[in-house]
Amino acid sequence: MKFIVAKAKLVIFLKDLYRIWFPWLDLAILAFIYSFIWGEYINPYRQYQLIVYGKTAVGKISGEDGLYAYSDYPRTRDFTYTFSLPNGKTIKSSAHAFSIDEVESMNKNFPVTATISYLPDQPTINWVKSNLPSDLNELFKRTLIGGTSFFLISYLFIMVIFRLSILEHREKKRMKKLEESGYTILELPKFLMN
Structure with a gap:
């Protein structure tokens, strides 16, 4: 009997929760967070491309940029760097990361030499190599699963x-309307409700 009552309460709770569950809003929020965390170029697909097809070049990290430049707090920062292609063309780019090994080991004394991984046919897609997963197995475990x-x-x-806070707010609002309508709300002990 208790199981049936518990199951009925769970079903009612899930129905109430479903009434305020907006799947389109969840998708919009997740898409925004995804674009903020990974950015346009260094999403998991770009990481896959750089691991499989990427070439490397020696570059220089010239410093930090963005909102949290030179911050000691563990926030995502932008590191600006340049590297040269085999044809002599210089590419300027930036990495959106919490930390980069080369910078942390040098105590932020810029410029810092770093290996940059880039796509030969699209060198604007690049990343500091030490910040990329070392292989596809690590990419799968660290990024996609973990x-x-x-x-x-x-x-x-x-x-x-x-x-749940929305449901609680709605319930308080409903109770207030009932009180304003002249109804008396009583809370009975559980043993009197059976």
């Missing part, structure tokens, strides 16, 4: 709490 799982679980947890 990173995505952590991100989705965190997102789900935050959204459930957010939506």
